[in-house]
Amino acid sequence: MSKEFTSYLEKISILENLHPEEAKSAMTDILNGDVTDSEVAAFLMGMRVKGETVEELTAFVEVMRNASVTVEVDTKGAVDLCGTGGDKSGTFNISTAAMFVVAGAGVPVLKHGNRSVSSKSGSYDVLEELNAVPNLDKKKSEMLYNETGMVFMFAPNFHPAMKYVMPARRAMKLRTFFNMLGPLLNPADVENQVVGAFSKDAAAKMAQILSNLDTKSAYTLNAHDGLDEVTLTGQSEIFELKSHLSNSSITFDPKSLGYERVEAEELLGGDAKVNAGIIKDVMQGESTEAQRNIVTLNAAFAIHAAGAAESLKDANEMAIKSVESGEANRKLQQFIKESQKVAQA
Template sequence: MSKEFTALLEKLSIQENLLPEEATFAMKSILNGNASDAEVAAFLMGMRTKGETVVELTAFVEVMREASIVVEVDTKGAVDLCGTGGDKSGTFNISTAAMFVVAGAGVPVLKHGNRSVSSKSGSYDVLEELGAVPNLNKVQSEKMFNETGMVFMFAPNFHPAMKYVMPARRAMKLRTFFNMLGPLLNPADVENQVIGAFSHEAAGMMAQILANLDTKRAYTLNAHDGLDEVTLTGQSEIFELQSHLSNGSVTFDPKSLGYEWVEPEELLGGDAEKNAGIIKNIMKGESTDAQRNIVTLNAAFAIHAAGATDTLEEANRKAVKSVETGEALRKLNQFIKESQKVSKA
């Protein structure tokens, strides 16, 4: 253990915030493999106990972006939609399902995600269960996106230094600041994002970080029921970034777009097999209204964030049409087929 890293742990132990240069040093030490698993765990727990600041998190993101493998594609008009995870809700993979609805509405999708860390089924797990190949490298991802307007970028393939963090995260089994950082590390440096967060505070911090990092347009949000998606069980708090960050969050009610509230149980999923079945049923028009509606609602926010429509109402109509016309199903099938093909190239 270096004296410098030990000194930072000491600071965290007495609830002192890190300076930008200290946060930068700490993250570089971790990503370079210069900190042991025990030190990484101590750092993660120290940050969690103290509470992370926007300054610290911005520095972490900058270091991690520099260390990542870049997917070089045209990101104009494209969007990433994802959640932080860690909301303990047990819902099916809503943003993954919404990906195909967004693509079916003609909006390119550059989705960044991972295997499950704290849930039964992460984006990777459910895509694999659907028959797709989510484990693509840089060249394959670029080819996939250029041919289909969609790609799923598996985080470990683009952030190889994260291998030094995973043992501690798996051992801790707790939400850490990496839940917040993941959605901010899109390998294609996409300019438009919708990010669901596990808390209102986290959503606000992520909006500020994105503003610090010159993101073009984004929604960060947290539902009143704790969901890291726009919910149908009630209202959601939404921060909007569009050239500048809006002052505070806006309370959004799905009834404003004509949706009815539902019970939380109606949005539950399970393991990857169950969630894959739900997604197929949504695309085929055979799901429950609640399952379909929460996907089109979240897709609407992504379509609007991408700049494809002037209003959220218009974006919602596009999302609904994507499912009703079968375009979303077509994009799902295309994604499965092309990812299999590209993975063998």
Template sequence: MNKSFTEILEKISMHDHLTDHEASLAMKLILHGDISDEEIAAFLLGMRMKGETVVELTSFVQEMRSVAVPVEVDTKHAVDLCGTGGDKSGTFNISTTAMFIVAGAGVPVLKHGNRSVSSKSGSYDVLELLGAVPNLQKKQVEELFNKTGMAFMFAPNFHPAMKYVMPARRALKMRTFFNILGPLVNPANVKCQVIGAFNKETAKKMIQILGNLHTENAYTVNAHDGLDEVSTTSQSEIFELKTHLSGDSVTFDPISLGYEKTDHNSLLGGDAKQNAQILMNVLEGKSTKAQRDIAELNALFAIRASNITDDLEEAKEMAVRSIDSGEAGKKLDQFIKESQAIAAG
């Protein structure tokens, strides 16, 4: 017999974990608009206070994927690189910058993103300011990817059921498990990912969820300085998924790949305009060394995750060449022009 949503709320209020069936039912009811804003807020808060399990989160991801608008393209070697957000770091848009370095290295990119939620400037905001059209629908995204080997999928266009959750998330004004789910529900169902997490525990949960969902290659990372990226200011904890899940994280030091340590202030961004300028400077070889290094470092992990190479040193060479040859900058130009043309019809 199905438990009602009220019974599920009762259960989590007692700090009892949900079964996979209960978690799926709760998410299904929410995503079909059957639950009030107040009940959704209670559910989000209750889950946060209790602590979400990998079983629960895997079920939530499966339900969200089942109602998403699918992007139907060839995903071989295609990679998504994004973070959970919520690290409150104030850095420039590192993964958005890295996206073009990765594409310039010949690796397909299917990036899933949003407007800013917790930062001054989300990936959507920066791409829009650069002149690209990030607000594309399914067929347009498929066309853009098939033409350029790159796509940006604006989350609200592919997860329309999330409209039922937004009022509760806005009212709570705090991080909820949806910060964890966002990077796990790529509409193209990519098999290669790099995901930055706001703490090590979340990075560990996310790699386990990806393992449950038949992802082929993935890294989840959390830096010791708190960044949801691979950092150049500190060491980072990195979990890796290949054909099987490696047990615990590996502590990665950027010095091992020849990167100098820097300080947090050297990575700070600002609003979308400032961040767009930093992105262009990196791709044009005009940025500071610290800005280039962290974008390049995150790009090389994405190149490695794509499985085009299984060697981090070779992935670094590909990232360096992408910038120095101008290919990364050309990919940005191509992305802007093609997205404009497709949006104009």
């Protein structure tokens, strides 16, 4: 380990913030594999205890984006929707389901995600259970997106240096700042995003980081029930980034779009097999009302963030029509078929 990295550990151990250049240096050392798993774990824990600043996190993202493999496609009008994970809610894969509703409404989706780290089923796990092929490299991801207007980019294929971080993350089994950074590292450099966060503070920080990094349009959000999605059990705090970042969150109530409140139990999922079954049911109009509604609600925010609708109300109507017309299910089936085809190419 370098003397510099030792000094960064010393600094954060006494709750001192790193300067942006120090934060960049520390992340560069980690991504180069120059520090041990235990030292990575010490750094992650130290940052968690100290509390990460927006300046530190922005510096980390810049280094990680520079180290990533870029997916070169036309991102105009496209959106990424994902959550940080780490909310311990046990819900089904809502943003993964919403991906097909958004695509069914005519909005391209550049989704970035991973296997589960802190839940029973990550995006990768549930897509695999649906018989899609989520493990595609750069070239095949570009082919799939150009063919279908949808792609799932499996994080390890585009952030190879993250292999130096995963042993520490898995051993710790705790939420770390990487939960926050993951959604900010889209390999296609998508301009429009909806990012669910595990806390209001995390949502606020992520909005500021996206603003620092010239994102065009984004919603970052956290629900009052702790969900890293827009919830139906109550209200959600939402930060909006358009031409500029709003200074404070708005409190969104799903009743404003005509949705009824539900109990948290109605949104629960299980392992990848259970969650894949729920997604199929939503797409085929056979799910519970609560399951369908939370998917269309989150899809509405993505459609609006992408600029495909003038208002959230219009976006919500597009999302509902996507499901009711069968377009969302058609996009799911197309994604499964074409991802299999591309994988064999």
